[in-house]
Amino acid sequence: MTALHDQYRRLLAEGIVPFWMRALDHEFGGVFSCMSEDGAILSTEKYTWSQARFAWTLSALYNRFEPRPEFIAHARKTIDFLLKHGRDARGRFVYRTTREGVPLEEATSIYSDCFVAYGINEYCRAVPDDGLRRAADEILRRVKLRVEEPDFSETAPYVLPPGRRAHGLPMILIEVTGEDPYPRLVMDRFVRPERRLLVEFLTRDYKELPGSEGTFVNPGHAIESMWFVMHWAQRRGDREMIGRASEVLQWHLEAGWDREYGGIFLGIDAEGGIPFLPHSDKKMWWPHTEALYALLLAYRLTGERWCMEWYWRVHEWSFAHFPMREAGEWRQRLDRQGRPTTEVVALPVKDPFHLPRAVMLILELLKK
Numbered sequence: 001m002t003a004l005h006d007q008y009r010r011l012l013a014e015g016i017v018p019f020w021m022r023a024l025d026h027e028f029g030g031v032f033s034c035m036s037e038d039g040a041i042l043s044t045e046k047y048t049w050s051q052a053r054f055a056w057t058l059s060a061l062y063n064r065f066e067p068r069p070e071f072i073a074h075a076r077k078t079i080d081f082l083l084k085h086g087r088d089a090r091g092r093f094v095y096r097t098t099r100e101g102v103p104l105e106e107a108t109s110i111y112s113d114c115f116v117a118y119g120i121n122e123y124c125r126a127v128p129d130d131g132l133r134r135a136a137d138e139i140l141r142r143v144k145l146r147v148e149e150p151d152f153s154e155t156a157p158y159v160l161p162p163g164r165r166a167h168g169l170p171m172i173l174i175e176v177t178g179e180d181p182y183p184r185l186v187m188d189r190f191v192r193p194e195r196r197l198l199v200e201f202l203t204r205d206y207k208e209l210p211g212s213e214g215t216f217v218n219p220g221h222a223i224e225s226m227w228f229v230m231h232w233a234q235r236r237g238d239r240e241m242i243g244r245a246s247e248v249l250q251w252h253l254e255a256g257w258d259r260e261y262g263g264i265f266l267g268i269d270a271e272g273g274i275p276f277l278p279h280s281d282k283k284m285w286w287p288h289t290e291a292l293y294a295l296l297l298a299y300r301l302t303g304e305r306w307c308m309e310w311y312w313r314v315h316e317w318s319f320a321h322f323p324m325r326e327a328g329e330w331r332q333r334l335d336r337q338g339r340p341t342t343e344v345v346a347l348p349v350k351d352p353f354h355l356p357r358a359v360m361l362i363l364e365l366l367k368k
Helices: 001-020 046-065 069-085 110-126 130-146 168-178 181-190 219-237 239-256 285-302 307-319 353-368
Strands: 103-105 164-166 202-204
Touching: 001 046, 001 069, 001 219, 001 353, 046 069, 046 110, 046 353, 069 110, 069 202, 110 130, 110 168, 130 168, 164 168, 168 181, 168 219, 181 219, 181 239, 219 285, 239 285, 285 307
Parallel strands: none
Antiparallel strands: 164 202
């Protein structure tokens, strides 16, 4: 494990950190994330989702990697930018702004609000600030109320049609609130034991939807959701829930793995049909980063051999396909065969979050 720790430490220290520190907006705060894979800036527009995630990443680098003053100073500058420019008249966070903070797209994604609170709370681990904590609590209070309203639909980049519930909402609320209802909603409603899968969309009363919408599975989301559940269960000493989450994790590696070309599909259909959402045959970086951490965590908590067998399979494929040696970061979009693609999937950004978060969490785990 020492060699593995050293590999991830080099990736973070010599690759990820220098790459993103070159992309800071020193004047207004935040990061230039509308860029090509190798870091060329394509637009100075700012997606709130990415800016808030970057605030988390910088704060976590300070807390979990090295306490460099530049990390925490720019995290605060990014949070200040978001709180000053990111909210509409109702207090909801807009989806996209200009570099200076002029809104370009209204509040179409409640995930933006969640990530702002997530970033603030990680920042406050380093710099306790009662005012910021109250702001994060108020953001999450509004989120928890809004997602239960009948007309709720703000789940961009994918619009939630009327009468639906999306797994992504209780999933993210597990991580950003740590509160009890959300893991159970995921495990008791969206996980379908008879299918040995977790479906992404249900009716408002948690029934399966007809057609391919009702059988859509996002393996990466399920994998990420399971390590959120394992963290929650670990804090409570709930061994039974850890075992259930570990089993669901295994289901999605077995179902989501491309047995012809390798790698984890972005989307699959529970019944083997054409997946509901576009780009489902793509190999995105983030399901793989989530799987790398989730598998090491599951192994530490359960000791089950399959965890490490799957870990090395995902590790070998990921490190053979995603790293960009000269840039230092990972390529984020591949086609089914594992070849680079420039097609936009979800947001036209390079995301400053999934890879650094996974690497930092893996390093923490390996130290133990």
